[in-house]
Amino acid sequence: MRRFDWRVAIGVAIIGIICLLWLLATGILIWSTLDETGRDAVAATLRPSLELLILMWAISLGAVGIALRWLVAYFMTAPARLAEDAQVLLGTDVKRQLKPSGSLENRSLTDLINQLVQQRETLREEMDALVQEAAHNTELEKNRLAALMSELSKSVVVCNLDGRILLYNNRARMQFHRLSQATKVAAGVELIGLGRSIYGVFNRKLLTHALENIQHRLQHNVASPSAQFVTTTQSGQLLRVQMAPVRAVQLENREPTQMMGFVLLTENITHEFEALSQQDHVLNTLTERSRAAIANMQVALDVLEYPDLEPAMQESLLGVLREETQGLGERIHELKSTTVNGFMSHWSLEDMLGADLVEAAINRINALEGLTATEFSVDTSVWLKVESFTLLEAITYLAEHVHQQCGVDTVQFRLSMTETHGQLDLCWTPLNHEKDTPLYCEKDPIRIGGEKSSLTIQDVVERHDGAFWYEHETEGNQAFFRFLVPLAKPQEQLDTSALMRKESRPEFYDFDLFQASEQTRSLEDCKLTELSYTVFDTETTGLDPSGGDEIIQIGAIRIVNGKLLHQETFEQLVDPRRSIPAITIPIHGIQPDMVKGQPVIEEVLPAFHAFVGDTVLVAHNAAFDMRCLQVKETATGVVFDQPVLDTLLLSAVVHPNQESHRLEEIAERFNINIHGRHTALGDAMATAEVFLQLIHLLAEQGIYTMGQARVAAQKTYYARLKY
Amino acid sequence: MSETILIADDEKNILISLEFLMKREGYVVVVAHDGQEAIDAISKEHPDLVLLDVMMPKKTGFDVCQEVRANPDLKDTLILMLTAKGRDTDIAKGLAMGANGYVIKPFSTRELAQKVRDMLDQA
Numbered sequence: 001m002r003r004f005d006w007r008v009a010i011g012v013a014i015i016g017i018i019c020l021l022w023l024l025a026t027g028i029l030i031w032s033t034l035d036e037t038g039r040d041a042v043a044a045t046l047r048p049s050l051e052l053l054i055l056m057w058a059i060s061l062g063a064v065g066i067a068l069r070w071l072v073a074y075f076m077t078a079p080a081r082l083a084e085d086a087q088v089l090l091g092t093d094v095k096r097q098l099k100p101s102g103s104l105e106n107r108s109l110t111d112l113i114n115q116l117v118q119q120r121e122t123l124r125e126e127m128d129a130l131v132q133e134a135a136h137n138t139e140l141e142k143n144r145l146a147a148l149m150s151e152l153s154k155s156v157v158v159c160n161l162d163g164r165i166l167l168y169n170n171r172a173r174m175q176f177h178r179l180s181q182a183t184k185v186a187a188g189v190e191l192i193g194l195g196r197s198i199y200g201v202f203n204r205k206l207l208t209h210a211l212e213n214i215q216h217r218l219q220h221n222v223a224s225p226s227a228q229f230v231t232t233t234q235s236g237q238l239l240r241v242q243m244a245p246v247r248a249v250q251l252e253n254r255e256p257t258q259m260m261g262f263v264l265l266t267e268n269i270t271h272e273f274e275a276l277s278q279q280d281h282v283l284n285t286l287t288e289r290s291r292a293a294i295a296n297m298q299v300a301l302d303v304l305e306y307p308d309l310e311p312a313m314q315e316s317l318l319g320v321l322r323e324e325t326q327g328l329g330e331r332i333h334e335l336k337s338t339t340v341n342g343f344m345s346h347w348s349l350e351d352m353l354g355a356d357l358v359e360a361a362i363n364r365i366n367a368l369e370g371l372t373a374t375e376f377s378v379d380t381s382v383w384l385k386v387e388s389f390t391l392l393e394a395i396t397y398l399a400e401h402v403h404q405q406c407g408v409d410t411v412q413f414r415l416s417m418t419e420t421h422g423q424l425d426l427c428w429t430p431l432n433h434e435k436d437t438p439l440y441c442e443k444d445p446i447r448i449g450g451e452k453s454s455l456t457i458q459d460v461v462e463r464h465d466g467a468f469w470y471e472h473e474t475e476g477n478q479a480f481f482r483f484l485v486p487l488a489k490p491q492e493q494l495d496t497s498a499l500m501r502k503e504s505r506p507e508f509y510d511f512d513l514f515q516a517s518e519q520t521r522s523l524e525d526c527k528l529t530e531l532s533y534t535v536f537d538t539e540t541t542g543l544d545p546s547g548g549d550e551i552i553q554i555g556a557i558r559i560v561n562g563k564l565l566h567q568e569t570f571e572q573l574v575d576p577r578r579s580i581p582a583i584t585i586p587i588h589g590i591q592p593d594m595v596k597g598q599p600v601i602e603e604v605l606p607a608f609h610a611f612v613g614d615t616v617l618v619a620h621n622a623a624f625d626m627r628c629l630q631v632k633e634t635a636t637g638v639v640f641d642q643p644v645l646d647t648l649l650l651s652a653v654v655h656p657n658q659e660s661h662r663l664e665e666i667a668e669r670f671n672i673n674i675h676g677r678h679t680a681l682g683d684a685m686a687t688a689e690v691f692l693q694l695i696h697l698l699a700e701q702g703i704y705t706m707g708q709a710r711v712a713a714q715k716t717y718y719a720r721l722k723y
Numbered sequence: 724m725s726e727t728i729l730i731a732d733d734e735k736n737i738l739i740s741l742e743f744l745m746k747r748e749g750y751v752v753v754v755a756h757d758g759q760e761a762i763d764a765i766s767k768e769h770p771d772l773v774l775l776d777v778m779m780p781k782k783t784g785f786d787v788c789q790e791v792r793a794n795p796d797l798k799d800t801l802i803l804m805l806t807a808k809g810r811d812t813d814i815a816k817g818l819a820m821g822a823n824g825y826v827i828k829p830f831s832t833r834e835l836a837q838k839v840r841d842m843l844d845q846a
Contacts (some may be wrong), residue, residue, distance in 0.1 A: 288778070292734060292806035295828030299740035302832035306747070313743065320736040 002038075007072055011212050012065040034406040041540045051241065055160065058448055078102020079109070086113055095121055158246065160261040163207065175268055176201060178237070195532040195560035196613055198264070202241070202358075206231055209242045215259060218245060230269070238270045256606070289331055293324045325635040349464065351488040354382035355420055358413045364397045365411065373399065375425060376412035383488035384422045387463055391485070393453060394460040395457070397446040398426055398481050405480075407431050414480070422487050442468060523616075523643060524707030528695045532615040533559040533645075533708060535688035536570075537680045538625050539581050539588040545628040549600055550576035552590050554608055555680025557688050558615065562695070564688050569679045572610045573598040586680050588674060605629070605636040612642055620663045620687045622646035643706065647691050649713035654697040656716075726843055727751040727768055731761035731787065732776035732805065734820055740832075743775065748836050758782025762790055772843055777806035777817065785820045792821035802840050821843070 031039060036359035046053070078101045097114050100107035123401045149156055155172035159165050171555075176192040191201055198207065210227035217225035226244040233239060246261040300317045303309070323388050359380050365373035399411050406428070415442050446453040446460075461468040467484040523531075536556035542549035556570040573590065585591060619625040622644050629640045651661045655669070665684050670693045674686040704707050728750045732743050738754050745752045753768050755761040759781040765773060773791075777784035784804055791797045803824040804817045819826050823842060826835060 185815055287809065288807035291809065291828040292737075295805075295807070296734060296740070297735040297828060298829045299737055299744070303740045303743050313739075320739060324736060688762050 005069065005072065005078075008065055008069045009337065011068045011072075012061055015064050015068075016057070016061045019060070023057075055085055064230050075106075078106045082106060082110055082113070089113070089117055120231065143353075155264075155266045157192070157198065157264045157266070158261060161211075161259065161266070163204070165192065165194060165198055166195050167196075168192055168259070172266070175266065178268065182379065191610070192413075193558060193560075193611075194565055195558070195615075196549075198609070200613060201233065201265075202231060207243070211259075212260060214243065214245050214262070215584045218247075218259065230289050236270075237268055238273050239270045241265070243578045286331065286335055290328060293328050297321055297324045342633070349385040349387055349486070352384055352386050352388055353380075354378070354384050354415045355380045356423070357384060357386060357388060357391070357424070360388070361395045361399075361413065363548075364392060364396045368396070368400060368403075370409055371399060371403045372410050374410070374412050376414050378415045379417060380412060382415055382417045382422050382559045384424075385464075385486040385488045387460075388456060391483070392461045393446050393455070394457050395426060397439065397444075398457070401441055401444075402428055402481075407487055417487060420487065421484040424483040424485060425480040425482075429477050430479045434700075446485070497632075519567075524705065524710075526706050527704055528698065528706060528709055529562050529704075531689075532561075533618045533691070534612045534615045534642075535559060535571075535618040536612075536625065536692060537619060537683040537687060538628050539590060539678070540628060541576055541578065541584060543624070545624075547632050548578070550574075550578055551604075551628050552576050552580060552595055552606060553588065553680040555682070555684040556611065557607070557681070557684050559618075559688055559692065564685075564692065569681060569684075570608060572604050572608070574604050575600050585673050601632055602636050605632055605638045609638045609640065612640070615642065617642045617644045618647060618687065618691050619644070620683070620690070621649045622648075644707075645709060646713060647687050647689070647694060650694045650698065652716040653709075653712045654694060654701065663687065663690070666692075725749050725751055726771040727753060728839070729755060729761065729763070729764050729768065729770040729773045731758070731773060731779065731784070733757055733779045734776070735736070744832055745774075745819040748839070750839075756783070758787050763796065765791055765800060766794075769797070770800065771801060771846070772801040772839060774839070775802055775804050775822070777804060777808050777813070781783045785816060788820040788822055789815070799846075800807050801846055803839065803842060805835075 003622040015312050032044075034042065081101070082098065089096075089098075091135065095117070097117070098110050100110040116695050149167070149169035152169055152171060155175045156169045157166035157168070157172050171194055206229065210229060213227045214225045224244070226242055228242045229242070230238060230240050242265040244263045244265075245259045246263060248260045297320070300320045304314065304317050355378050356614050358375060362373040362375065365371055402408055402411060407426045408431060410428065412427045414423075414427055416423045442458045442461075443456050446455050446457065457468060461483065464483075464485045466486065468482065470479070470481055472479045534556050535558075536554065538555075539553040540549050540551055540552050551574050553573050554570065555572075558565045558568045573595050574596045577600060580590065580592050581597070601643060617626075617640065623646065626640065626644060640720055647663075648661050648668070651658075655661075658665070658669075663683065663686060664674065664677070666689060672686060672689045672693075675682055677686070698704075698709060700710075701712075728736060728745050730752060730755070732738055732741070735756070738756075742752050744755055750765065753764050753770060755764045757780045761773070761775065761779070762782065764769055764770070765787075773787075775784045775787060777785075782790075784806065786804055788804070790804065791800055802822045803826060804822045805816070805826050805828060807828045809827045814825050814827075824838060826838065832845070
């Protein structure tokens with residue numbers, strides 16, 4: 001049914017009244033000009049048609065109403081609708097063409113609006129494309145930076161002015177792992193992490209001093225100020241650190257010298273320093289002892305020149321000479337055997353997997369015409385200290401030399417190790433069986449593809465402090481060149497695989513931390529979205545920590561700047577030094593033999609404490625987990641006094657009408673999948689995801705800060721539970 | 724009366740020759756084989772000059788030097804350090820500890836004898 005339009009009704013009424021009034025006035029005017037006869041005649045004429053007159057008046061009013069209605073629809077309703085439609089287009093992202101209606105003007109206005117909508121859409125699409133491209137470029141740059149960082153051979157750590165780490169590379173991760181005092185616990189993850197404080201590694205005063213130095217130089221407009229220092233870490237390692245400022249982007253209202261943070265390039269020089277100290281010591285001892293020996297000999301010789309020397313004296317002086325000469329010889333021999341390796345560390349030898357060197361050599365040789373190289377027997381566990389470029393040149397030259405001199409077209413590689421050296425053999429089967437032709441080429445300049453190098457094989461071997469010879473096996477038909485090259489130190493090959501997670505690109509940076517500063521506010525006033533958290537869970541032998549139940553696993557993950565850091569997790573099995581009740585095994589899946597040989601709680605808790613650092617602890621039903629940690633305070637001396645939030649209580653704050661606040665139920669409510677329910681890390685990760693959702697829901701209830709969250713949580717019923 | 728010289732060195736190989744040489748030069752010679760022996764001998768014999776090795780067991784030549792200079796009875800004893808330690812810093816330390824001279828091994832016996840003579844004459 002069509003809507004009754006009051007505007008039309010009022011219009012019709014007004015027109016009707018006006019018509020009536022006009023008729024009356026005209027009638028009265030005419031009436032007053034007529035005489036009595038005329039008036040009677042008019043009255044006699046009109047009286048019988050009065051009803052007809054009123055009917056006509058009503059009909060004409062109806063016609064006016066229809067006309068008015070049409071006019072209103074045409075000139076007023078259509079623009080009003082147009083306005084509403086335009087309002088919708090303005091207020092939302094709806095994309096549609098408006099239907100022209102109403103007057104001509106209204107139609108052309110609709111057309112115009114349609115064109116504007118079209119234009120807006122085009123602009124929006126262009127803008128979207130630009131934003132997308134910019135975002136893509138930014139992402140690319142970030143990836144490039146991350147890739148660059150991960151390839152750098154120096155450790156790089158970038159911090160904001162509070163000392164919070166906002167970027168680090170894999171090298172730093174490995175290096176800091178080695179600095180850890182508890183490397184065997186959870187892979188020593190406690191020292192480095194986004195949002196973590198660098199002062200956990202370096203002395204605060206030392207860094208502050210270096211920062212002040214840089215700031216001072218910045219104020220004096222030094223072009224690229226940096227500070228360098230050497231420091232000893234808590235675990236006794238020696239680090240050379242170079243600090244450079246991260247300057248604020250120059251804006252009109254900002255001083256260009258303002259610092260936003262700093263970059264630390266660190267190098268572990270413990271080995272280098274030890275080697276240098278040893279060399280220094282050896283050189284000093286040698287000098288001093290030789291001086292003393294020569295002095296003894298010289299004085300003895302001077303005395304021997306006296307003509308009237310008694311035979312006994314003469315004999316004892318000769319004895320001195322013999323003894324000192326022998327002593328000198330022994331010292332030089334000793335020096336050669338013990339320390340020359342140390343001196344060689346000055347050469348730029350790099351650690352390389354022997355198999356990689358062999359592979360590179362094979363590729364090079366196969367690129368030569370008429371010659372094929374293959375592996376014969378390669379020990380893949382051998383790590384060598386080599387200058388790979390020159391060594392590869394030498395090997396390739398030798399292969400070519402053998403090809404030309406002996407006519408062989410296939411060579412093979414053998415790699416093994418002795419106690420002190422790696423043994424790399426370039427083997428071939430000589431064609432000429434009749435005569436064993438030794439190949440002398442040690443002093444030949446290395447020549448490859450007609451290009452002559454200034455190096456000889458001997459030079460290359462000397463650079464490696466190695467040895468080289470040609471040999472023809474008496475049994476068997478193989479001939480070979482053998483290189484002895486130094487082995488790389490075993491500890492220098494570890495960790496790479498353990499620390500490099502194979503998953504997606506690591507979350508090693510968070511530049512938003514440049515803006516963060518917690519110094520000015522107390523923790524209670526800090527926003528929940530800005531704090532750093534360690535979300536953790538423990539698996540235990542039972543539910544009564546005070547009655548002797550022990551922790552058997554701790555898992556934890558960090559949240560920094562509202563992001564879950566999947567790269568920064570803590571997962572450690574613990575030897576409970578008691579039996580694990582069979583009834584609990586189906587729950588946590590930890591068999592007794594899994595905890596055998598694992599570190600005990602006294603070793604794990606200090607490392608976990610360091611991992612937690614100054615973050616806020618979060619757990620589901622935290623009262624239980626905290627109780628587990630607290631009963632160990634006396635035994636371990638580690639006190640967890642960090643602030644604690646409980647997702648169980650917070651869930652009760654957000655959903656007071658729900659019956660269950662078990663982790664599974666909450667996860668289901670938030671559509672979160674739990675991977676590895678009832679493993680400590682799996683539960684910790686699920687709790688962390690739940691916690692991130694809870695932060696949003698708490699904000700809807702006006703709970704933004706740590707203090708507000710704690711007060712709200714304490715009020716809930718569940719807060720009364722005690723373990 | 725001829726002057727007394729104490730030779731303190733743990734190397735018997737140099738003691739034999741130096742003892743012979745100094746006796747030939749006309750001095751009365753006393754020998755010591757380590758730092759403590761040297762101090763005892765200095766207190767007992769009051770030598771006019773000590774040829775003192777630096778690296779000795781029990782007490783180093785630097786320690787001996789310091790103790791002698793700290794003792795009012797002995798502080799005028801002339802000390803000539805004989806040492807294989809040739810770094811500038813060691814020489815500076817020896818002189819700072821109170822040595823009157825410093826001879827780096829190896830040395831020429833003629834020059835050593837001359838140096839001892841000069842020091843005794845100047846005293």
